[in-house]
Structure formats: structure tokens, C-alpha cells
Amino acid sequence: MDEPGQRLKQARERLGLRYRDVEELSLQIAEWRRNGEFTVPLSRLADIENRGVVPALFKLYSLCAIYRLDLAEVMRWYGVDPGDLVSDSRALVPERTHIYGFGRKPLGRVHTGGVQIPLSLDPGLDLNKTTFLSRFIQSWGMLPLMLVAGMDPSNYQYAHVGLDDWFMYPLIEPGSLLLIDEKKTQVASSGWKSEYDRPLYLLEHREGWLCAWCSMSGETLIAQPHPASGEVPMVFANPAEVEVIGLVVGVASRRDRPRRRRIRS
Incomplete structure (x- = not known):
């Protein structure tokens, strides 16, 4: 060559x-x-x-x-493949929840067999905290088609629920992949009949990211966990202490369900 x-x-x-x-x-x-x-x-x-x-x-x-x-x-x-960027970063993944900034404007073509977004949440990848993904990653293989059917992937972002994030368990399991509509940031106060259709939001706060039910009280945003999770609500001054990244519009769960690492009293 x-x-x-x-x-x-x-x-x-x-x-x-x-x-x-x-x-x-x-x-x-x-x-x-x-x-x-x-x-x-x-x-x-x-x-x-x-x-x-x-x-x-x-x-x-x-x-x-x-x-x-x-x-x-x-x-x-020249021996530099942008497609390897995410996989090469796996060993550097911090344990805390963090944003993946890869590929909001992807460089070059992404070969995904017809789907624009390759994803890989490698079983060996230590993503213990909820992770915010943008456009594409490479650790689970292909992004589940159910998340992008009929959608323009460029209009959405992605989040990985950390393996230590039990805030919405069992509704949202640790290790799940979330599809986020970043255009929908207004917290709804009504309109659902059960926990399954109650809006879920991805939040960014000083400690990282969180997937939660939300409610507003004046200028206070309350992040509410699933009652069975054993977690406690988190309260933030809005918008000084928290930002609503977007509405969760799709969920894909891991097959190998993680075990809870600690028991809460």
C-alpha cells in the first residue's frame, strides 16, 4: 500500500x-x-x-x-482511526457518572450496517456511575434498533445508567442504556396513570448525572427515586444546582444484570 x-x-x-x-x-x-x-x-x-x-x-x-x-x-x-477513540478510552473511564462527548458531530463515516450509531457497553468496562453519552459509543456493539426506529439519531443523546446507580431500580436497572430527547426539558406535573408512563428525566448536577422522576416546588427541583430502590429523594435549587438534560424516551437493559454492591438500611 x-x-x-x-x-x-x-x-x-x-x-x-x-x-x-x-x-x-x-x-x-x-x-x-x-x-x-x-x-x-x-x-x-x-x-x-x-x-x-x-x-x-x-x-x-x-x-x-x-x-x-x-x-x-x-x-x-496515518494510523489514527477516529473509530477507535471510544474503545481506546475504556481503560480511562472514571468510576463516577460522566458525559461522553464523543461524536456529537461524528468524524467521517461510521460503519454500522445501516444504523448510524455503534454502541458498546463492554462487560469488562467499569462504568459504575450513570454515564451521559452523545451520539455514539463503541462498547455494546450495535445500538438496539428499538431505540432508533423512526427517529433521527442526530436529535437525541444517550446515557448509560451506572452499575452503582440504583436510584430508579427496579424500573430502570443499573447498566441500562437510555435514549434522551434533549429538546424536552420541561418537568411535567401531571398526565401519567402509573409509574410506567411517568416521565423520567436525565439530570446534571454538581456530583454528576442522575436519571429520576422529577417534581417542582417553586424554584426547587426534587429528584424522586423509585420507592423500591431504598434511595432517598434529592433536592436541588433550580437552575442553580441542577440542569434537566432531557426526557428519557427509550430504555435498553443489560442481559447480565449487575448485583447490588451495598445494602442500604
Whole structure:
């Protein structure tokens, strides 16, 4: 297989572009972006193509834009696969609830067999706390189709209920995957007939994230646990201490149900 620099050269030659053409086009991008780092000088382009010099991020972006190449694919030519980002981060996952910021604007194509969102909640992954996921992750394999049927995935976010999060158990089991509609942040005060159709919300607070039933009392938001969970309600000043991320509109549970790590009195 050709070296990355040679592949970039081939892409340039297919378009009939000279070094000078590439430099001038990159200058236009630099002007649009108001950043001179996007410029690809003649000498740098020669080094990239002929001496194996790895282009800096801004210059690589310009070359992909000029040559009509997929940025993620070109990164793979250089041995950096954006698709591996989440899987490589697994060993670094903190125990506390946290947001996954991966892929709100995904880089390049995601090969998922027709579904835009690959997910993997690896059995070996120590996600002990509720996790906020955005757009895609790679630890469970494919995202359950029932969560995205008839939906535009770009309009939703995802949360992983931590293995130590028993707040809504048994309605929501630890390890569950939640589909979040971030456009629906208004806490409902009525309109449900049972616990199964009572709205659930994903909350962000100073300690992390929480999936809960919610009620409002003036400027106070009360996060209410499932009565069988043994947890106690949490009270927040709203909006100073809490943010409603969105409404839970879908749930997928793990097959290997976690055991409770502690018994509450």
C-alpha cells in the first residue's frame, strides 16, 4: 500500500492540481477560517508528499477539503482511526457518572450496517456511575434498533445508567442504556396513570448525572427515586444546582444484570 504522502499526491494529481494551486486554495481556507495555520506552503506540501512528513491538523484539514477526501479516512492512512477513540478510552473511564462527548458531530463515516450509531457497553468496562453519552459509543456493539426506529439519531443523546446507580431500580436497572430527547426539558406535573408512563428525566448536577422522576416546588427541583430502590429523594435549587438534560424516551437493559454492591438500611 502506498505511503500516506503518495496517496495525497495521487489525489492531487487526479484533480490536475499543481503545488501552487494547492497553496492558493489553502490560502482561501485560511482566510475563511481566519487562521493562517490552514495554509499549506509549497515546501511543506513537497515534504508531505515526498519525505513522509506528517501534516499538522489544520493543514491536513485543508488538503482533505481541497482534494475532496474524507478526513477520518486520511487519518486512518496515518494510523489514527477516529473509530477507535471510544474503545481506546475504556481503560480511562472514571468510576463516577460522566458525559461522553464523543461524536456529537461524528468524524467521517461510521460503519454500522445501516444504523448510524455503534454502541458498546463492554462487560469488562467499569462504568459504575450513570454515564451521559452523545451520539455514539463503541462498547455494546450495535445500538438496539428499538431505540432508533423512526427517529433521527442526530436529535437525541444517550446515557448509560451506572452499575452503582440504583436510584430508579427496579424500573430502570443499573447498566441500562437510555435514549434522551434533549429538546424536552420541561418537568411535567401531571398526565401519567402509573409509574410506567411517568416521565423520567436525565439530570446534571454538581456530583454528576442522575436519571429520576422529577417534581417542582417553586424554584426547587426534587429528584424522586423509585420507592423500591431504598434511595432517598434529592433536592436541588433550580437552575442553580441542577440542569434537566432531557426526557428519557427509550430504555435498553443489560442481559447480565449487575448485583447490588451495598445494602442500604
